[in-house]
Amino acid sequence: MWQPWTVSSALLGPAEVRRLAAELDVRPTKRLGQNFVHDPNTVRRIVSTAELADDDVVLEVGPGLGSLTLALLPACGRVVAVEIDPVLAGKLPATAAERAPELAGKLTVVTADALKVTAAEVGEPTALVANLPYNVAVPVVLHLLAELPSLRTGLVMVQAEVADRIAAGPGSKAYGIPSVKVAWYADARRSVTVSRSVFWPVPNVDSALVRFVRREPPANVDRERLFALVDAAFAQRRKTLRAALGGWAGSPARAGEILTRAGIDPAQRGEQLTVREFSRILEAADHYL
Structure with missing residues (x-):
């Protein structure tokens, strides 16, 4: 059973996030939707809410500097992290080896675009847990659900408004295309709101967690x-x-x-x-x- 206090010292706080970014000369870009989580309590909450099992293979999209990755490693069997930025992808294994050496072997990093990544590249992950870039959150979720039938559960942190749209039910103001398409694959529900203050740089909006559980499609149609x-x-x-x-x-x-x-x-x-x-x-x- 995962015990959060065993990894507290390994997690990244604000000072560590900024130090790593400076070391890599990384400046978060709006184009890639980069907002790095620097609050250990937030990543602990994400991992706890994801309800992972010891044998889960977790797919993380956009791990960035590794804040969430470090919290995921002790909570599951393996983590496959997909990162589009080659500089961040190259540094992540070293960060894991430095801060959680006994767990670093459980991490695989794939340098790829999550909108195009295939099962051949990431295998058969069982759970998606990610802080998704705001600008591509819905397309990424839909692509991964379609491409990776092995995904049984997911917990994603997205813009609060997007979370409302993903989890909305018929008749509500937020209900729309994302709601229906996600419902084809899974039951989705909105979870807690996450303050913008836990990110660097601070975005202009709050975020929220959305959890989904895969189920059979509701009908035998294309x-x-x-x-x-x-x-x-x-x-x-x-x-x-x-x-x-x-x-x-x-x-x-x-x-x-x-x-x-x-x-x-x-x-x-x-x-x-x-x-x-x-x-x-x-x-x-x-x-x-």
Whole structure:
């Protein structure tokens, strides 16, 4: 059983984060969405909330200087860290060896873009735990869920507004394309809010944790076709489904017929439908042809 106090001395605080950044001549960039966590209590909370098992293989995206990595190493079987910045990727194994020498052998660092990384590069991780760059958080989560069916659970720290959108349910203001697409793969729920003060540099917004648990897709339909349907339904949020899906179906009249066949009121809007209801629309369209 992981005991957080056994690694407290290994974790990075504000002084260590700035020292490492200065040593590497690293200046966090907005382009890469780099905001480094420098609060040990925050990374302890992330690891605890992730509910990892001793045999989990954790995929960490954007480890940066290693704040979260050092907290993950004693909590699981192995950590595979994907880092796009070659300077940071090159330094991370040395940081682990210096601050947690007895655990450093559990770390594998892959220099790659998380939006393009493949199972061939990272293997079969069982859990995603990451402080994701704000600018690519949703695309990264969706890519990894699609590319890595081995992922059973995940806990990601993202911009608070993005966390709301990922975990939102039908009918809520935050519900949209990310909500539906993530729901295809997993049950997601928003967890605690994280203050912006735990990051360097300090971002302009707060963050939040989102936890997801993989489940079987809600229907036996083609995922890519379903996602195209969802994109069409939300492209014009204020329009009824009959109007919004006119281009997708060929005409508003045909969209209305498909919706009626699926048991969906054509006057509803996309934000009111579950992923299962979107699947019914696709099934109805297939029978309509």
